[in-house]
Structure formats: structure tokens, C-alpha cells
Amino acid sequence: MSVPPIDEAELKRILARAGLELTPEQVRSILPGAAIVQRLIERVNAPLPREAEPAVTFRVDKQ
Amino acid sequence: MSDILTIAEAGRRIAARKLSPVELAKSHLDRIARLDPALNAFLLVTAERALADARAAEARQMSGALRGPLDGIPIAHKDIYCTAGIRTTAHSRLLENNVPARDAHTVKKWADAGTVMLGKLATHEFAFGGPSFDVPWPPARNPWNRDHFTAGSSSGTGAAVAAGMILGGTGSDTGGSIRGPAALCGIAGIKPTYGLSSRAGILPLAFTLDHAGPMAWTAEDCALLLQGMAGHDPEDPASVDRPVANFTADIGKGARGLRIGVVRHFFETDHPVSPATKTGIDQAMDFFRKEGAEVRDVKLSPAMDWHAPGYLIMITEAFALHAPWLRERFADYGELFRDRAALAAIASGPDIMAAMRRRRVLCQEMAAAMLDLDILVSASQPGEAPRIDQTPKWTSMDKPSFTMPCNVTGFPAISICTGYGEGGLPVSMQLIGKPFTEPMLFRAAHAYETAMPWRAKRPKL
Numbered sequence: 001m002s003v004p005p006i007d008e009a010e011l012k013r014i015l016a017r018a019g020l021e022l023t024p025e026q027v028r029s030i031l032p033g034a035a036i037v038q039r040l041i042e043r044v045n046a047p048l049p050r051e052a053e054p055a056v057t058f059r060v061d062k063q
Numbered sequence: 064m065s066d067i068l069t070i071a072e073a074g075r076r077i078a079a080r081k082l083s084p085v086e087l088a089k090s091h092l093d094r095i096a097r098l099d100p101a102l103n104a105f106l107l108v109t110a111e112r113a114l115a116d117a118r119a120a121e122a123r124q125m126s127g128a129l130r131g132p133l134d135g136i137p138i139a140h141k142d143i144y145c146t147a148g149i150r151t152t153a154h155s156r157l158l159e160n161n162v163p164a165r166d167a168h169t170v171k172k173w174a175d176a177g178t179v180m181l182g183k184l185a186t187h188e189f190a191f192g193g194p195s196f197d198v199p200w201p202p203a204r205n206p207w208n209r210d211h212f213t214a215g216s217s218s219g220t221g222a223a224v225a226a227g228m229i230l231g232g233t234g235s236d237t238g239g240s241i242r243g244p245a246a247l248c249g250i251a252g253i254k255p256t257y258g259l260s261s262r263a264g265i266l267p268l269a270f271t272l273d274h275a276g277p278m279a280w281t282a283e284d285c286a287l288l289l290q291g292m293a294g295h296d297p298e299d300p301a302s303v304d305r306p307v308a309n310f311t312a313d314i315g316k317g318a319r320g321l322r323i324g325v326v327r328h329f330f331e332t333d334h335p336v337s338p339a340t341k342t343g344i345d346q347a348m349d350f351f352r353k354e355g356a357e358v359r360d361v362k363l364s365p366a367m368d369w370h371a372p373g374y375l376i377m378i379t380e381a382f383a384l385h386a387p388w389l390r391e392r393f394a395d396y397g398e399l400f401r402d403r404a405a406l407a408a409i410a411s412g413p414d415i416m417a418a419m420r421r422r423r424v425l426c427q428e429m430a431a432a433m434l435d436l437d438i439l440v441s442a443s444q445p446g447e448a449p450r451i452d453q454t455p456k457w458t459s460m461d462k463p464s465f466t467m468p469c470n471v472t473g474f475p476a477i478s479i480c481t482g483y484g485e486g487g488l489p490v491s492m493q494l495i496g497k498p499f500t501e502p503m504l505f506r507a508a509h510a511y512e513t514a515m516p517w518r519a520k521r522p523k524l
Contacts (some may be wrong), residue, residue, distance in 0.1 A: 049140035
């Protein structure tokens with residue numbers, strides 16, 4: 001399922017939420033990359049097995 | 064043949080007192096003065112420091128107290144490696160006047176091994192955004208054709224080694240920043256296993272993907288340089304506390320018995336490479352078969368499945384590190400760094416968690432694929448270096464990287480030259496090993512390099 005593209009106004013809002021208050025020109029400069037990142041996000045959100053876990057591991061044999 | 068020595072040969076001549084470290088340093092400083100104005104590989108040449116290092120090496124040479132094969136060898140550091148009292152800029156306006164108080168762990172280790180430091184090398188801004196023309200220094204140029212790109216981010220190291228201005232140098236690799244410029248500049252570069260060499264004192268890009276490693280003309284030289292870098296460092300949380308292998312121990316043992324898997328779909332269908340790159344890999348596999356290796360194709364998840372989590376984790380970690388400056392000084396970054404890093408704002412917390420979970424699955428997949436293999440083979444880059452003015456801003460995000468799978472998994476990988484393409488620029492391949500099997504990678508790479516003519520050809524400068 002493809003996600004609707006992010007437009008300039010939405011990108012400005014997303015960037016502002018991350019603390020980046022940018023000029024319209026700066027937002028437009030970033031905009032073409034947004035669609036690419038959306039595709040990357042879509043790919044990593046494909047179904048995963050339940051046991052796929054980024055576990056933290058420890059060694060107990062030494063301090 | 065070239066008059067530029069390899070590290071192995073220079074080390075032998077220094078040990079035999081047939082080569083003066085001072086004369087060697089002077090010849091390289093002269094070469095830098097002659098060539099670098101057109102190549103921009105150096106951000107700073109430390110001539111006085113180099114001559115002091117060289118005089119100290121020569122004193123050890125004459126007193127029979129050489130410290131090993133790196134003593135007296137001319138090197139330089141990527142300008143994200145902190146150097147005590149010497150400007151370290153990350154090729155960025157934000158650190159234009161930054162002078163660290165301490166050496167990076169690996170800088171100190173190479174200094175302790177007797178290397179002669181010639182200076183600080185160009186990088187893509189903060190090891191990410193390049194080639195940039197809107198930062199305080201110009202981008203490095205490819206010595207095979209200065210109108211062409213070096214790749215990055217260890218761009219200065221790739222250019223300086225290929226041009227013979229240094230015999231080896233440091234690189235860092237978060238998504239391919241050692242192997243990319245090694246490939247496009249026609250040299251060797253290894254991203255070691257995650258945790259093998261310390262990142263302490265190296266300006267980070269993305270903690271969980273960053274690796275420190277060497278670049279040099281040959282795989283054997285990379286082995287010598289890695290020996291001088293590797294080892295546990297309590298100041299790097301990712302540093303592994305285990306004995307360091309002898310990286311040259313298996314060099315010269317040939318390729319007989321090696322089990323090699325070619326990830327052909329990566330470079331034939333997922334991201335098709337140039338004919339010369341494909342021919343180079345095919346001919347290399349023919350060589351390994353003739354030498355008695357077992358070679359077969361293997362299938363992994365599509366290249367984009369490795370690229371997507373790697374890239375998302377990379378920009379998110381970079382954003383997290385740079386957030387205060389991105390918020391306060393956005394315009395002080397070059398356009399490429401700031402625009403790529405800012406895109407992390409689009410990814411949600413659950414998206415990043417999905418990327419991290421997928422990363423674990425990919426680590427298990429690569430380990431399983433290598434259960435009965437010693438080496439995986441793929442391309443390093445899609446072809447010869449493009450023109451430096453034809454490197455579109457978003458290509459590195461949009462096309463799956465051949466190098467990112469080993470940043471995602473932490474597996475070691477070396478890029479070596481496999482010949483030259485239609486434009487006369489180098490093409491390359493990548494050999495991937497299991498964690499901590501660097502000696503086997505050096506063995507295979509050395510067997511190939513010494514059987515082929517590519518190492519005898521240098522850029523015409």
C-alpha cells in the first residue's frame with residue numbers, strides 16, 4: 001500500500017515539529033528527498049516475524 | 064611500474080636501512096606540493112610535524128630500534144579523526160577552527176607505531192554530505208581524472224593514496240565511506256568488523272553504523288595498517304575485548320579451499336552495474352576457481368531491503384547527534400548534509416523501531432548465508448566514477464548501496480580494484496567475510512591482487 005506523498009506544507013510542519021524552522025526555499029530544497037524516505041519507511045515496515053527483536057545482550061563473565 | 068612504494072616494500076627498505084624515512088617524507092611532501100593544488104585531497108599539510116616524525120623514525124632506524132613495519136611510513140588522517148593541537152574540521156564551517164586537545168585512539172596508535180603524519184584529509188562534510196561546493200574547502204578530485212568524483216566520504220584519503228601523496232590513510236565507513244572511495248579511486252580499503260577498531264576521538268556520524276578502517280594501495284598494506292589500528296579501547300563502547308589477529312598471517316597462502324558465494328542479484332538485477340564492473344567480478348571468480356576455490360552464487364534479500372533500514376538508521380542517528388546545530392545553525396551546513404539529515408524528521412519512532420528489528424533479521428540472514436561459506440562477493444560501486452558535477456543529490460538514498468549491508472550487519476568487507484572501464488577509470492569488487500575473519504579477506508584479496516596487473520598501473524599525474 002503506497003503512502004500519499006508529502007507536500008511542501010506538510011514537510012514544513014514535520015520539520016518544525018523536529019525543531020527545524022526553515023524558510024520556504026529551504027523546505028523546497030528538501031522536498032524531493034521526502035518521497036524517497038517515504039519509500040524507505042514503507043519497506044522497513046513490511047511484516048516482520050514476532051521474534052525479530054533488537055535485543056540488548058550482556059556478558060556476565062566479567063565486570 | 065610505479066616509483067611509488069607500497070607500505071610493505073617501504074617498510075622492508077627502511078628495516079634494511081636502504082631507505083631514509085626523512086628522504087621518504089620529503090619526497091611525499093614534494094609530491095603533495097606538486098599535485099594537491101589540482102586534487103584538493105588535503106585540508107591541511109603538517110610538514111613540520113611530518114619531518115619531526117620522520118627524523119624520529121630515522122633515529123630509531125639507525126639505532127636498531129624500529130617499532131615495526133609502519134615505522135617511517137607517510138600517512139595522513141581523514142579530517143574527522145581528532146589530532147591533538149592540529150585543526151580537525153570535519154570539512155565543515157561548523158568546526159572551521161576546532162583544535163582538539165587529544166588524539167583519536169587510532170591516531171595515537173599509528174603515531175606510536177612510528178608513522179609519519181603528513182596532514183589532514185578532505186572528507187564529505189561530517190562524513191556524509193558531498194561532494195559539496197558550498198563548504199569552506201573544495202571537494203577532493205579523482206586522480207584518474209580530476210573532472211570525476213572520488214566517492215566519499217573518505218574522499219581525500221582515496222585521492223591521496225591513489226595519487227601516491229601518502230602510502231596509506233584513515234577512513235571511516237558508515238554506509239560505505241571507505242569502500243566507495245577505495246573503489247572509485249582504484250585502491251584498497253577495508254571496513255573491519257564492528258568493534259574491531261576504536262572510534263573514540265573520531266567525530267561520529269551514526270553510532271551503530273560507524274566503523275574506522277584503513278585505505279592503501281594494496282590489501283597487504285591495509286593489513287599492515289589495520290594491525291596498527293585494531294584492539295580494545297574502553298573509551299569506545301562498541302570496542303570488542305578480544306585478542307587481535309595477525310592480519311598478515313595468511314597473506315601468501317593463496318585461494319585454494321576458499322568457499323566463495325557471489326551475491327549476483329545485488330549487482331545484476333537489484334542495482335545493475337556497468338559491463339566493466341561485472342566483467343571484473345566474473346574474471347575474478349574465474350581466477351578464484353582456477354586457484355582451487357569453490358565459487359557459487361548465493362541469494363540474499365533484495366539489496367534495497369538492506370539499504371532501507373541502514374539509511375533510515377543513519378540519518379536518524381545523524382540527526383540526533385546534530386540536532387542542536389541543525390536547529391540553530393542550519394544554513395551553516397552545506398546543502399547536502401543538512402537536506403539529507405533533515406529528512407530524518409519524517410521517520411516516526413515506530414518506523415525506526417521497525418528498521419532496528421529488521422536489522423536484527425538481516426544480521427541473522429547474513430550469518431546463515433555464510434554458514435558454509437568463507438567469503439561473499441558483490442560490487443563496491445555501480446561502475447567507474449561519474450563526473451563530479453553529475454552526482455545527483457538524492458542518488459545515494461534512492462538506489463540500493465552495495466556497501467550498506469555490511470554496515471547494517473557489522474560484517475567486515477574490503478574493496479579492491481578489478482581493472483579499468485571504458486573511461487579509463489577503476490572498477491572494483493567487494494569481498495565480505497564473517498565477523499573477525501579479516502585475515503581471510505586479506506589472504507583472498509592479496510592472492511587476487513598479486514595475480515592481476517592492476518596494481519602496476521597508477522594515475523598519470
